[in-house]
Amino acid sequence: MQKIIRYSIVLLFIFILLVFYNSLNRETNYSTDHLIGNKLANVNLKGFNDKKVYTSEDLRENNYTLINFWASWCAPCRVEHPHLMQLSKEKNLKILGVNFKDKKINALKFLNDLGNPYYYLTTDSNGKQSVTFGIYGIPESILINSELIVIKKFIGPLNEQDLNDIKETIKSL
Amino acid sequence: MLSNTGNFLLFINTFLSILIIFNSYKCLKSKNNLIFKNIYQISLLQSTLVLICFFTLIAAFIVSDFSLITVYQNSHSLKPLFYKISGTWGNHEGSLLLWVIILTIFSFLFLIFNKNHSKNYRLHTLIIQNLLILGFLIFIIFNSNPFSSISPIPKDGLGLNPILQDPALAIHPPLLYVGFVGSSIYFSAAMASMISNYSGKFFAQSIKGWVLISWTFQTLGILVGSIWAYYELGWGGFWFWDPVENASLLPWFAMTALLHSLLVLEKRNTLYFWTIILCLLTFTLSVTGTFLVRSGVLNSVHTFANDPSRGIYILIFLSLMIFASIYFLFNKYKPTNDLINSNSKETFVLINNWFMMFYLITVLLGTLYPIFTDAITNNKISVGPPFYNSVIIPVVIAFLFFMAIGPQAKWIKNRFSNLKTILLILGGAILINFAIIYFFKSYSLISNLILISSLFLIMSSILDFFKKKSRFGIPRIISHLSFGLLILFIGLNHNFSVEKDFNLRLGEVKKIDDYEFALLDLKLNQETNYKAVVGKLEVNNSNTMEKRILYPEIRIYDNPQTLTYEASIQTNFLGDHYLTMSNIDRSEYYNIKFQHKPLMIWIWISVLLLSFGGFLSLFKNAKNN
Numbered sequence: 001m002q003k004i005i006r007y008s009i010v011l012l013f014i015f016i017l018l019v020f021y022n023s024l025n026r027e028t029n030y031s032t033d034h035l036i037g038n039k040l041a042n043v044n045l046k047g048f049n050d051k052k053v054y055t056s057e058d059l060r061e062n063n064y065t066l067i068n069f070w071a072s073w074c075a076p077c078r079v080e081h082p083h084l085m086q087l088s089k090e091k092n093l094k095i096l097g098v099n100f101k102d103k104k105i106n107a108l109k110f111l112n113d114l115g116n117p118y119y120y121l122t123t124d125s126n127g128k129q130s131v132t133f134g135i136y137g138i139p140e141s142i143l144i145n146s147e148l149i150v151i152k153k154f155i156g157p158l159n160e161q162d163l164n165d166i167k168e169t170i171k172s173l
Numbered sequence: 174m175l176s177n178t179g180n181f182l183l184f185i186n187t188f189l190s191i192l193i194i195f196n197s198y199k200c201l202k203s204k205n206n207l208i209f210k211n212i213y214q215i216s217l218l219q220s221t222l223v224l225i226c227f228f229t230l231i232a233a234f235i236v237s238d239f240s241l242i243t244v245y246q247n248s249h250s251l252k253p254l255f256y257k258i259s260g261t262w263g264n265h266e267g268s269l270l271l272w273v274i275i276l277t278i279f280s281f282l283f284l285i286f287n288k289n290h291s292k293n294y295r296l297h298t299l300i301i302q303n304l305l306i307l308g309f310l311i312f313i314i315f316n317s318n319p320f321s322s323i324s325p326i327p328k329d330g331l332g333l334n335p336i337l338q339d340p341a342l343a344i345h346p347p348l349l350y351v352g353f354v355g356s357s358i359y360f361s362a363a364m365a366s367m368i369s370n371y372s373g374k375f376f377a378q379s380i381k382g383w384v385l386i387s388w389t390f391q392t393l394g395i396l397v398g399s400i401w402a403y404y405e406l407g408w409g410g411f412w413f414w415d416p417v418e419n420a421s422l423l424p425w426f427a428m429t430a431l432l433h434s435l436l437v438l439e440k441r442n443t444l445y446f447w448t449i450i451l452c453l454l455t456f457t458l459s460v461t462g463t464f465l466v467r468s469g470v471l472n473s474v475h476t477f478a479n480d481p482s483r484g485i486y487i488l489i490f491l492s493l494m495i496f497a498s499i500y501f502l503f504n505k506y507k508p509t510n511d512l513i514n515s516n517s518k519e520t521f522v523l524i525n526n527w528f529m530m531f532y533l534i535t536v537l538l539g540t541l542y543p544i545f546t547d548a549i550t551n552n553k554i555s556v557g558p559p560f561y562n563s564v565i566i567p568v569v570i571a572f573l574f575f576m577a578i579g580p581q582a583k584w585i586k587n588r589f590s591n592l593k594t595i596l597l598i599l600g601g602a603i604l605i606n607f608a609i610i611y612f613f614k615s616y617s618l619i620s621n622l623i624l625i626s627s628l629f630l631i632m633s634s635i636l637d638f639f640k641k642k643s644r645f646g647i648p649r650i651i652s653h654l655s656f657g658l659l660i661l662f663i664g665l666n667h668n669f670s671v672e673k674d675f676n677l678r679l680g681e682v683k684k685i686d687d688y689e690f691a692l693l694d695l696k697l698n699q700e701t702n703y704k705a706v707v708g709k710l711e712v713n714n715s716n717t718m719e720k721r722i723l724y725p726e727i728r729i730y731d732n733p734q735t736l737t738y739e740a741s742i743q744t745n746f747l748g749d750h751y752l753t754m755s756n757i758d759r760s761e762y763y764n765i766k767f768q769h770k771p772l773m774i775w776i777w778i779s780v781l782l783l784s785f786g787g788f789l790s791l792f793k794n795a796k797n798n
Contacts, residue, residue, distance in 0.1 A: 006503055013499065016541075017492050022548045023470045024484040078676065078764065079757050 352391025
């Protein structure tokens with residue numbers, strides 16, 4: 001019995017050290033660049049105001065969709081909001097807002113104060129859905145076309161340059 | 174010039190380490206009962222030279238000798254002198270040199286302060302400690318040399334990360350290093366104890382002081398790190414269960430358990446192997462933490478430039494330590510028949526150890542789990558505060574009760590003669606808790622229990638203090654009391670904190686609940702190494718009629734170019750007013766985060782008192798020996 005315990009202890013440590021060794025050679029900075037060019041699968045987002053569930057089918061109807069992940073508690077989201085307001089005027093583009101880990105009352109106040117650029121508004125109150133989009137911080141935005149292929153991914157608040165980038169891309173239809 | 178001097182000293186030190194090991198081995202074989210005089214002399218020389226080596230590096234930072242890569246990468250000629258000096262250990266290479274200093278000086282001090290212990294035991298400790306020193310010196314010379322030079326010599330340096338330019342952070346690493354690198358000496362002593370069969374009470378006495386030193390400094394180091402996070406990171410929190418914070422907490426749990434089990438070993442001569450395991454575990458956890466942080470497996474402000482070769486070296490070193498420990502433990506382990514009465518002080522000390530192991534395993538799992546899932550299933554997850562809070566907090570309640578009752582118990586066989594007093598204190602604690610609810614506001618059931626149990630511990634400790642026989646236990650009473658205070662203040666702070674988040678522009682007044690905020694002025698200041706936008710905010714509380722002016726800053730550093738948000742904090746004994754201001758691009762609005770955090774300063778004072786208990790105990794221990 002004692003022998004078994006001893007072997008198990010040694011094996012446990014070997015296992016831990018091997019995992020450590022393995023994690024040394026990994027890319028530690030989480031990168032989602034590989035998502036570009038991929039097709040979004042399984043879009044399944046709950047509506048913010050209604051019980052409707054938004055799926056891939058809803059997004060296929062648009063030429064381009066910008067999926068924007070935001071929250072009222074996120075200061076940089078306030079920064080990018082005017083840009084989203086501008087983009088909401090574009091004909092070729094619909095914006096899908098995903099309200100991330102937020103309180104409904106705060107989110108509504110945010111939109112009342114700063115305006116609502118979202119054509120579709122959905123909620124991800126526990127942050128689980130956003131993970132499937134490869135989100136690791138907010139704000140983040142993903143630009144997809146009607147075939148649900150990811151064209152661009154914006155990490156952090158959208159700036160003037162990104163705004164022009166998006167406008168340029170959706171023009172090419 | 175400085176580069177050559179530094180390298181030369183590193184090589185000499187390596188040579189001296191080998192010489193000490195060689196001479197110690199020779200001395201072990203000799204029939205003489207005394208340790209050779211030259212071993213003392215070489216050890217003294219080794220400590221002196223390693224200090225000179227460190228001063229050489231400090232000198233390079235002070236004179237901004239950019240021919241050294243380390244100075245070039247971590248300093249700048251315009252940096253204030255204080256931060257030039259603290260920059261010496263604010264980087265991977267320099268901090269490793271600090272490691273070696275502590276390893277070396279502790280090795281020397283252990284040698285000269287344990288003259289009444291067995292020669293074989295002391296020599297074996299010296300040999301093992303010098304093997305550790307040698308390992309680190311080789312690591313420094315071949316992988317992380319702070320004296321590596323660069324050619325052509327750059328005109329100026331890249332600068333130290335601005336958030337590291339902080340007085341608290343300048344002293345945080347040295348304090349923490351004395352703590353967890355200091356634990357190396359009882360790792361070596363534990364190995365030596367097994368090899369030379371020097372066990373029991375005498376072994377406990379020989380390491381007790383060292384455990385106390387490392388525990389006290391580790392506590393202080395963690396405190397200063399928390400204070401830094403509170404002031405500098407701008408989130409208003411002081412503990413985030415960040416993997417790097419956890420890495421410093423893990424050895425602390427092991428040290429605390431060790432400190433208590435040593436009491437049993439010293440008094441009752443039992444739990445020897447358990448104590449040995451804790452000695453080995455403490456330093457192993459310290460090196461594991463270093464591996465995780467330095468290799469880049471965990472990303473944080475502590476991760477200096479990523480370099481996998483660094484990680485591999487520390488991992489090899491760690492593996493050798495672990496397998497050597499296991500080898501000796503398995504070879505020397507003898508099942509002992511430790512008869513411990515279930516109602517005795519020994520049992521209560523053991524209960525402390527169980528709690529500590531529970532915390533240790535919880536935090537270890539939370540820290541390692543994401544690394545494991547990532548490595549095995551390629552799945553990135555993060556374990557955050559909810560996990561730790563929900564697992565640890567309920568257990569803390571029981572822990573506090575045991576902490577209050579345990580010290581009253583007697584060795585060998587205890588009888589609860591003071592049951593009445595215990596019940597009275599408990600009644601008092603419950604009463605105070607409800608008084609707080611009555612006068613202020615109510616809080617959750619778990620908060621109620623936390624407050625009651627911490628008040629119970631505080632009141633028991635105070636009562637203990639006034640007992641006649643308690644003169645000898647004052648350090649213990651202070652530490653237990655301050656731990657109770659710490660939990661109490663954290664509980665109150667958590668339940669009574671107020672937080673407001675809003676946007677404000679110059680001249681605007683905003684009213685939220687009892688508070689009225691006005692941004693009165695904005696100024697641009699030019700400091701030596703940064704520019705600062707300083708806001709002048711008036712905060713009025715209509716409830717208490719208090720009026721405060723706070724000055725949050727947005728700093729723009731040049732080298733390296735970084736933006737940092739400096740919180741404006743007004744502290745008094747009742748609480749902190751904490752305000753940060755951040756700019757919103759292309760907008761005249763500023764995002765304001767205001768927090769009122771009651772009794773904040775008492776959290777720091779409690780931890781300070783906790784380590785003061787450690788110092789007192791150390792002083793008492795030195796006097797007794």
